Amino acid sequence: MESEAELFRALSDRTRRLILDELVERRRQTLFEICGRLATRHGLTSTRQAVSQHLDVLESAGLVRSRREGRYRFFELDTNPLRAIAERWPCRDATEEDR
Amino acid sequence: MESEAELFRALSDRTRRLILDELVERRRQTLFEICGRLATRHGLTSTRQAVSQHLDVLESAGLVRSRREGRYRFFELDTNPLRAIAERWPCRDATEEDR
């Protein structure tokens, strides 16, 4: 899939955005940690598999990187793709001109 | 709907992103103009109604404003919501720390 499409599609889901929020507050979380924080702090009832699939989407969009260590797999945020968004469409918008 | 959700959902569709591209290149286009440019420049075969629905989504997300003049309705881009995206998730990401 086109990489830009993957980025925007990944961001279009609320649960995935909450996952990014959690990874900002606490880096290097495992799948189970993320599940727990989504449940206790946001009242999400998603199963582990659902969260795992969300993390796959985020990873292939470049927003998250993961690394295996023993029986744990740690996830961490990468905000680099986000910075490109604002620059994708130039800032020459209407508010600067005809008001 | 939550405004943030509307913004990201609007951006998640390729045709809608192409519409934003066209509105950057040429401001204040009508629905028919946008249809024409999508067809000739990107090979899109979308009907007028499809494009109209996309413009509704973009407008309710705050990315586009429209204004009626006579029998024409002009659309123009508003990039303000885009600038908030990069600031939503802080830049304290992994690349600055453990590499």
Place this chain on the structure above:
DNA sequence: TTGATAGGCAAGCGGTGACTTGCCTATGCT
């Protein structure tokens, strides 16, 4: 070695989103 913990794979289901189709309204031109 056995059990518990952490995670993966894949098929199936339901809802939503993108799109079409058909018809209707409004404005402008001659």
Place this chain on the structure above:
DNA sequence: AGCATAGGCAAGTCACCGCTTGCCTATCAA
């Protein structure tokens, strides 16, 4: 007035996405 142009409304279709369910693999601790 009458026709063409520009656009709106609403219902229906189809595919994809998020999620569940069930089962399997791998690592660690006792």
